[in-house]
Amino acid sequence: MKILVPLKRVADPDNANKVKIPAAGDKIETTGLEWKPNPFDEYALEAALRLTENGQTPKVRAGEVVVVTFGPKETEQTLRAALATGADRAIRIDTTDDKLDGDLVARALAALIEKEKPDVVVMGKQAVDGDSNQVGQILAELLDWPMATFAATIKEEAGALVVSREVDGGVATMRVKLPAIVTVDLRIVAPTSVYSTKTAATFKYNDGVRFAALPAIMAAKKKLLVEIKLADLAADQALKVEYKAFQAPPARKAGIKVKDVTELVTRLKNEAKVL
Amino acid sequence: MADQTNPLLDDRDLDFLLYDVLHAERLVELPDFADHERETFDLLLKTTRRFAREVLYPAYKPMDESPPVLANGRVTVHPMMHAIYPKLAELGLINASRPASVGGMSLPLTISTAAMAYLMAANLSAAGYAFLTTGAAHLIEAFGDEDLKATYMRPMYDGTWTGTMALTEPQAGSSLTDVKTAATPTDRGHFLIRGSKTFISGGDHDLTENIVNLVLARIDGAPPGIKGVSLFVVPRRRPTREGLVDNDVSTAGVIHKIGWRGLPSVILSFGEASDCHGYLLGEPHKGIGYMFQMMNEARILVGVSAAATASAAYHESVAYARVRPQGRSMKQRDPAAPQIPIIEHADVRRMLLRQKAIVEGALCLSLATSRYADLAFHGATPAARSHAALLLDLLTPVAKSFPAEKGFEANALSVQIHGGYGYSSEYLPEAWMRDQKLNTIHEGTTGIQSMDLLGRKAVAGGGAAIRALLEEITEAATRARTADVPVSWIDAVTGAGAAVAAITAELGAFALGGDVEKMMLHSVDYLELFSVLVIGWQWLQQAAAAREGLARQDGLGDFYEGKLCAAQYWIFTEIPRIPALAELCRSGEDSYGRMKPAWF
Numbered sequence: 078m079k080i081l082v083p084l085k086r087v088a089d090p091d092n093a094n095k096v097k098i099p100a101a102g103d104k105i106e107t108t109g110l111e112w113k114p115n116p117f118d119e120y121a122l123e124a125a126l127r128l129t130e131n132g133q134t135p136k137v138r139a140g141e142v143v144v145v146t147f148g149p150k151e152t153e154q155t156l157r158a159a160l161a162t163g164a165d166r167a168i169r170i171d172t173t174d175d176k177l178d179g180d181l182v183a184r185a186l187a188a189l190i191e192k193e194k195p196d197v198v199v200m201g202k203q204a205v206d207g208d209s210n211q212v213g214q215i216l217a218e219l220l221d222w223p224m225a226t227f228a229a230t231i232k233e234e235a236g237a238l239v240v241s242r243e244v245d246g247g248v249a250t251m252r253v254k255l256p257a258i259v260t261v262d263l264r265i266v267a268p269t270s271v272y273s274t275k276t277a278a279t280f281k282y283n284d285g286v287r288f289a290a291l292p293a294i295m296a297a298k299k300k301l302l303v304e305i306k307l308a309d310l311a312a313d314q315a316l317k318v319e320y321k322a323f324q325a326p327p328a329r330k331a332g333i334k335v336k337d338v339t340e341l342v343t344r345l346k347n348e349a350k351v352l
Numbered sequence: 353m354a355d356q357t358n359p360l361l362d363d364r365d366l367d368f369l370l371y372d373v374l375h376a377e378r379l380v381e382l383p384d385f386a387d388h389e390r391e392t393f394d395l396l397l398k399t400t401r402r403f404a405r406e407v408l409y410p411a412y413k414p415m416d417e418s419p420p421v422l423a424n425g426r427v428t429v430h431p432m433m434h435a436i437y438p439k440l441a442e443l444g445l446i447n448a449s450r451p452a453s454v455g456g457m458s459l460p461l462t463i464s465t466a467a468m469a470y471l472m473a474a475n476l477s478a479a480g481y482a483f484l485t486t487g488a489a490h491l492i493e494a495f496g497d498e499d500l501k502a503t504y505m506r507p508m509y510d511g512t513w514t515g516t517m518a519l520t521e522p523q524a525g526s527s528l529t530d531v532k533t534a535a536t537p538t539d540r541g542h543f544l545i546r547g548s549k550t551f552i553s554g555g556d557h558d559l560t561e562n563i564v565n566l567v568l569a570r571i572d573g574a575p576p577g578i579k580g581v582s583l584f585v586v587p588r589r590r591p592t593r594e595g596l597v598d599n600d601v602s603t604a605g606v607i608h609k610i611g612w613r614g615l616p617s618v619i620l621s622f623g624e625a626s627d628c629h630g631y632l633l634g635e636p637h638k639g640i641g642y643m644f645q646m647m648n649e650a651r652i653l654v655g656v657s658a659a660a661t662a663s664a665a666y667h668e669s670v671a672y673a674r675v676r677p678q679g680r681s682m683k684q685r686d687p688a689a690p691q692i693p694i695i696e697h698a699d700v701r702r703m704l705l706r707q708k709a710i711v712e713g714a715l716c717l718s719l720a721t722s723r724y725a726d727l728a729f730h731g732a733t734p735a736a737r738s739h740a741a742l743l744l745d746l747l748t749p750v751a752k753s754f755p756a757e758k759g760f761e762a763n764a765l766s767v768q769i770h771g772g773y774g775y776s777s778e779y780l781p782e783a784w785m786r787d788q789k790l791n792t793i794h795e796g797t798t799g800i801q802s803m804d805l806l807g808r809k810a811v812a813g814g815g816a817a818i819r820a821l822l823e824e825i826t827e828a829a830t831r832a833r834t835a836d837v838p839v840s841w842i843d844a845v846t847g848a849g850a851a852v853a854a855i856t857a858e859l860g861a862f863a864l865g866g867d868v869e870k871m872m873l874h875s876v877d878y879l880e881l882f883s884v885l886v887i888g889w890q891w892l893q894q895a896a897a898a899r900e901g902l903a904r905q906d907g908l909g910d911f912y913e914g915k916l917c918a919a920q921y922w923i924f925t926e927i928p929r930i931p932a933l934a935e936l937c938r939s940g941e942d943s944y945g946r947m948k949p950a951w952f
Contacts, residue, residue, distance in 0.1 A: 291443060
């Protein structure tokens with residue numbers, strides 16, 4: 078099976094240097110930020126690796142995982158990290174962050190998929206910076222492929238994937254014929270979430286995503302990483318989403334102590350407006 | 353549970369020390385490191401820090417609470433360590449700094465030290481299994497024949513087996529020349545080993561199918577003293593055509609320790625049934641010499657573990673001080689006003705800044721010393737290599753003892769900041785303080801480091817080592833001047849350098865005049881003043897790099913300002929102590945010199 082996994086880097090929220098908004102409020106200041114892969118994309122990569130191996134012998138690849146990202150040269154570090162983790166090949170679509178929206182990303186990915194012809198696209202359900210949750214859905218529409226969003230488990234069958242999705246009030250299980258788009262949720266990296274046809278049903282993975290061994294990081298330097306111009310995939314680079322202004326959420330106020338129940342009720346009613 | 357938000361080490365600080373201060377990216381210009389680039393360094397560090405935080409750190413407190421147990425003659429370690437070990441081995445840090453010819457990746461020690469610091473800060477005991485194995489396997493790599501390398505070094509480097517250093521005996525700890533373990537030659541090539549060793553870290557466990565002990569022993573009839581001690585490879589189980597068989601190594605006891613409690617320290621008995629095979633490493637009677645050739649790296653690693661242990665506690669106390677409300681500011685008289693976080697109190701900031709100055713000064717020194725080790729072995733020219741070797745030898749006793757001694761003080765400050773809670777085992781600072789204490793003891797006590805520094809290193813080559821140090825300080829001063837570090841800061845450090853050179857010469861003159869005892873009486877005070885200078889030099893370099901960063905306006909202003917305050921703290925509160933300590937060394941003040949055992 079050949080799987081395409083789109084990756085996005087996001088600002089690391091744990092880093093001391095936080096995202097800042099300049100006084101003009103017209104953009105997000107990215108100078109000095111530390112980047113990390115979008116966690117849902119890392120889960121997607123882990124799911125894709127599990128689908129292209131026998132869990133008992135993960136060093137033997139049984140399929141191909143191609144990772145792709147959009148961005149300037151420095152985003153190749155995100156791709157190299159994915160290659161070290163086990164992805165087979167990488168593609169960087171050269172552009173800058175401010176020239177993208179979900180629609181353009183989906184159109185470019187659709188064009189790339191025409192060339193690469195993967196059996197399935199496994200991607201994060203959304204990126205944790207914009208939280209748009211759009212690209213997978215737009216992509217499925219553009220390709221007219223079946224789609225399963227918010228996947229919590231995936232089992233490979235001949236020519237199809239059985240995907241369970243966490244929905245309000247329970248789990249919806251569906252079979253999608255390949256080729257298909259699957260967007261994954263965080264439980265996809267639980268020990269029994271993903272099974273390729275090669276992995277025994279009794280096998281249990283370690284919880285979470287796998288770590289790249291240090292020698293694999295060196296070996297990843299020899300794996301293929303190609304650059305494609307965004308213009309070669311999308312002639313029309315007009316954006317449909319326009320950012321009007323950015324605003325930081327209001328800082329949390331300190332708590333207060335109330336005298337009695339009456340004051341509590343009054344404040345909940347008049348200030349918090351929850352009663 | 354451990355506080356999962358503790359970063360253990362500050363990633364930005366590691367980047368700052370490696371690249372802004374030490375320019376570690378330039379190491380890739382050396383042919384032996386040409387396979388690397390900064391991007392691979394960064395990926396390696398990212399992977400290791402994530403492994404440390406997500407895999408090792410959650411197991412730290414459980415492993416501290418339930419140490420290994422000895423039952424039916426074998427040691428069983430914590431179940432969480434069983435889950436960790438295969439991943440730790442697979443991570444590949446055990447042989448990362450070794451060349452490809454022995455399966456490694458020729459990673460500069462500067463980078464592998466930084467990576468190891470994360471593992472140590474997260475879980476010292478778990479990291480111990482890895483770095484003890486590295487040290488033992490490296491000895492086989494350096495001095496073993498091809499057979500020993502293929503049979504033992506390979507499976508150790510890939511983590512299939514672990515290694516130990518089995519040196520200490522009940523009567524021979526710091527004094528290794530007094531070991532009694534005997535080695536009797538046989539006509540089949542191997543020796544029969546007989547004796548007992550104690551405090552053997554990792555000497556028994558149930559993580560791997562075999563454990564390889566490097567054992568100091570005397571060949572029958574060997575001359576007494578240091579020139580009669582040989583080094584042997586003594587596996588727990590020896591490989592035969594039928595597979596691994598028992599090698600008559602047994603566990604006589606497990607030590608109940610106050611720290612490093614996830615790593616068993618055991619008493620080993622060799623040859624109780626006269627069937628313990630040992631394989632001579634290198635030549636007979638040269639064992640101690642071989643050990644010493646590996647000493648620099650081992651001592652640097654102890655310093656790193658000390659800096660890392662102090663770092664974890666420092667970050668814990670900063671986070672605590674930010675959220676713990678207690679008291680009001682001196683200007684606030686209204687008792688109804690809300691309490692302020694204790695970090696608002698100047699004295700708490702004093703304790704935090706002192707920890708920061710110690711931790712980040714010690715880390716900088718650990719990495720700087722590792723860099724000299726890289727240059728000593730892989731430098732571009734013979735002159736560059738010998739210059740770096742001189743500094744490596746000179747700085748190693750400081751890189752070992754300063755993080756251990758002052759790290760313990762920093763760990764105690766972390767307990768202090770946590771107040772009564774810090775004294776409770778519900779909180780982590782007391783555990784790190786217990787761990788830290790070992791670092792002033794093992795791999796040469798502080799007293800031994802001070803004798804190594806003053807008796808050997810500082811006076812080496814007729815003062816060549818001190819001159820090399822002064823050159824480095826002058827270079828740092830030049831950089832600091834260019835970066836607009838205040839002149840008074842620079843003068844304080846260069847002045848201290850001159851003072852240390854002067855007292856070194858004076859003490860050396862005592863020995864030349866035949867009074868070695870007077871020279872060495874205050875060796876620990878000398879180590880202290882020398883360390884204050886060396887850390888002052890580290891802070892001068894950091895101040896210069898911080899000023900350069902501020903000039904770049906790269907959005908990290910708070911980080912650089914913090915660096916400058918810590919540099920100022922060290923330069924103006926510690927460096928002034930140097931003249932008083934020098935006076936003590938010079939005076940020959942003899943209170944403990946003339947004190948008799950009977951008077952205690």
